[in-house]
Amino acid sequence: MHTEIAQGHCLICGAHGRLSWDHVPPQGSISITKVEQVHLTEVMGVDPVPVKGVKSPNGSKFKTICKNCNSNHLGANDQEVARVYKEITKLATDHFTYARNHLDYVSLPFDAVRFCRAMIGHILSATTVEECKREPVETPYFTPLQRFVMGDNAAIDSTHDIYCWFYPHRHHLSAKMFAFKNRGNLCTISVLSFFPLAFSITEKGKxxxxxxxTKVELTDERLYVNLSSGHFPYSGFPFTGPSGDQMMLMSNSQAIVSYPIKD
Incomplete structure (x- = not known):
């Protein structure tokens, strides 16, 4: 997030050429404001004031993907992301303000493939431009995600699971990849979190x-979100930090926190 290059390898399709800016979170799903960006590793455990980061006048953005992927694979599906986020915001507001729903869950219809395609694409783009300088290579974690974003609906069927949860926080978190160990289970994870929903990708079955x-299947026709306040202490995952025998490993350039700030 500290440097910029004009050309490089697109982090979705791998083609070399001119790169374009991708807003993460995507435009339309949030109000684009001035933000301050820091690495997650710089602010975990810091209290009460985070370190000073890099300021952006118009939201958190990354110049790491080509225009074609930005427009056709992400932009074409961002409307579904915006609709889902706006509807969840309304449902959550009604839930906590008027107590109209005595159940902890709210739900709404959604296009799981379009929603997940856009969110995964933004996760892939949210990283340092240093990755765009290298020749792309196939990897068991990222290659299926790239193929899914480019249109192969079955690409992640046997490789990844997807989860969502209520995210009642002001800051935005994008972690392209980190490893987390819990009770002997070691898993590679990606997260994109901004109010009111966190979106996570994990290795299949781990x-x-x-x-x-809530686990999300690409065949789902409705998205279910648990609004119980009992889960709030864990909603910032992995910002909550490890406890007990838990361990976490990440590259600081692949885990970015953005704070909306006033002029």
């Missing part, structure tokens, strides 16, 4: 996720 998370 998922580590916070309490209150």
């Amino acid at each position: 998922g580590i996720y916070p309490s209150g998370a």
Whole structure:
């Protein structure tokens, strides 16, 4: 997030050429404001004031993907992300303000493939431009995700699981990849979190996720979100930090926190 290059390898399709800016979180799903960006490793455990980061006048953005992927694979599906986030915001507001729903869950219809395609694409883009300088290579974790974003709906069927949970926080978190160990289970995870929903990708069958998370299948026609306040202490995962025998490993350039700030 500290440097910029004009050309490089797109982190979705791998083609070399001119790179374009991708807003993470995507435009339309939040109000684009001035933000301050820091690495997650710089603010975990820091209290009460985070370290000074890099300021951006118009939201958190990354110049790491080509225009075609930005427009056709992400932009074409961002409307579904915006609709889902706005609807969950309304449902959550009604839930906590008027107590109209005595159940902890709210739900809404959604297009799981379009929603997940856009969210995974933004996760892939949210990282340092240093990755764009290297020739792309196939990896068991990222290659299926890239193929899914580019249109192969079955690419992640046997490789990844997806989870969502209520995210009642002001800051935004994008972690392209980190490893987390919990009770002997070691899992590679990606997270994109901004109010009011956190979105997580894990290795298939090895998922580590916070309490209150709901598993998402690409065949789902409705998205269910648990609004129980009992899960709030864990909703910032992995910002909550490890406890007990838990361990976490990450690259600081792949885990970015953005704080909306006033002028």
